[in-house]
Amino acid sequence: MILALVTVILPVFLVIAFGAGAVRGRVISAGAIDGVMLYAQGFALPCVLFRGIVNLDLGAVFDWRLLGSFYT
Numbered sequence: 001m002i003l004a005l006v007t008v009i010l011p012v013f014l015v016i017a018f019g020a021g022a023v024r025g026r027v028i029s030a031g032a033i034d035g036v037m038l039y040a041q042g043f044a045l046p047c048v049l050f051r052g053i054v055n056l057d058l059g060a061v062f063d064w065r066l067l068g069s070f071y072t
Contacts (some may be wrong), residue, residue: 008052
């Protein structure tokens with residue numbers, strides 16, 4: 001179960017890390033940071049999360065009894 005979550009969440013943190021590295025390394029100018037941030041938050045990260053959720057087999061990694069015990 002943990003491996004399935006890591007494969008979904010890890011690309012998100014990699015995008016964040018590459019962005020932070022680009023800013024610290026001054027690869028991206030200060031004026032371009034806002035545009036890249038809008039692209040990343042509005043398009044890239046939602047696409048990565050959607051792809052990860054679509055590829056995730058919830059039946060194999062999720063125990064429905066746990067959900068039932070929480071809500072009863």
